[in-house]
Amino acid sequence: MNQAPTHTRQVRIMVTKKTRGAVALVVAAALSSLAACGGDGDTVVEENADGTTSITVATVASDSGSQAFYADSLGFFEDQGLEVTVKVVANVPDLAAAVESGDAQFALTSPTSVASASTAGINFRIVAGGAIYTVDNPGVWIMVPAGQDGITSVDDLEGKSIAVNALNTMPHLSTLATLDDAGVDVDSINSVTLDFTQVGQAFESNQVDAATVTAPFNYQIESDGIGTTMLSPYDAVNNGEDFYNTIWFGEQGFIDSNPEVVDTFRAAIAETNAWANDPANEDERKAILQEVTSLTDATMEDMQLLLFDDEVSPEMIQPLMDLMERFEVLPQPVDAASIIAGTD
CATH class of the missing domain: 3.40.190.10 (Periplasmic binding protein-like II)
Structure with missing residues (x-):
């Protein structure tokens, strides 16, 4: 989802199946601690x-x-x-x-x-x-720096660094799904966690090769001439539905x-x-x-x-x-009906 402007330290994480599982456990532990207090x-x-x-x-x-x-x-x-x-x-x-x-x-x-x-x-x-x-209004885009050489398709992202707002969010998981569907080895991707507001600066300083950005920040990046849009990773979530x-x-x-x-x-x-x-x-x-x-x-x-x-x-x-189950970020599957008020 979208985030408001904030300032945080950049963290670089190599995403592997082992890392994804560990992150999921850390998130679960943090939420459990939150529940206790x-x-x-x-x-x-x-x-x-x-x-x-x-x-x-x-x-x-x-x-x-x-x-x-x-x-x-x-x-x-x-x-x-x-x-x-x-x-x-x-x-x-x-x-x-x-x-x-x-x-x-x-x-x-x-x-x-x-x-x-x-x-x-x-x-x-x-x-x-x-x-x-909706397929005509996805709201999330994979972008590359303006003038980027050598990245013209999803296949070209193999082994590249891609900025996402946080691990295991929809922008991150949908990007992995898009790459995986294209035959790209997702374990080769270096996922860099950046606030959406920091992507433009990261493009200008050549910190990352691509980024998954939500509206309205993608429009700001494009209007500033810093980056261009490739495609929406959300197209891979539900077959365009x-x-x-x-x-x-x-x-x-x-x-x-x-x-x-x-x-x-x-x-x-x-x-x-x-x-x-x-x-x-x-x-x-x-x-x-x-x-x-x-x-x-x-x-x-x-x-x-x-x-x-x-x-x-x-x-x-x-x-x-x-999608969360596909990339092993939950300890067990979740039935959507169980988390909707009045349907469980």
Whole structure:
């Protein structure tokens, strides 16, 4: 999923099957530790004196995380009787931490994060839809530096360094799937973890040979003339069929204790999605997104905005679980229905 601007130290990791398994165990251990010191998921949210209900939601400052900003700005939360504080975090792990600690009741993330938490014994559940992949609007791209010699196809990435936002995220796993499908030895790839905001600088300094970048950062790189797009790795996830790139989730105890809050939140997100997907609202949507992300006018002008969806079905989630199983990043398989609220 997309990440907001942040500054972290570059880490270089050679990806092998042994490394992938070790990373999965580390992630599971970290999530288990988080569960041990988490907040009270069974807390019942009380109505305010004016009849509204106050909650906090956590998201990232990007196109895929923008539903909360639209709902807040345009009054869709208010329409449902919700008084919402939108908490913006810099890193994907902070989203899970916000919900587990009780700092947020709902957060946006990738379905893969919910699956990882589930295998670590954390009862996160998907409550509402986020951004979806479609073959015409994938939202994630493999890019190479402008003027790069010798890399014109996926086959040319054999033995190269590729930047991803983090190991075992959808950008990373889908890139491995794309390479593997093309016959490239994925164990030859040197995966370099970089924030999406750092890819342009890495291209300019010849640190990496390619990068997998999500919208809107790919548009910024292209508008700056730093990199060019090859293809979308998400095409390899579900044979070009739609799936959820991001979803909204909460903790099972909170969901069970506050069904009306869940229903009103879902209704607000559905209202938001209908507005955001309407082409007539593109200019206003871009204006709100630009205020949050501070992207340049040139970037916003060229950007293809992501699509959102309401209905969360196992069929739209399971391909991501299958991809995680393919690259052995989960200790056991995950049935998508088991991590969707109301379907397990």
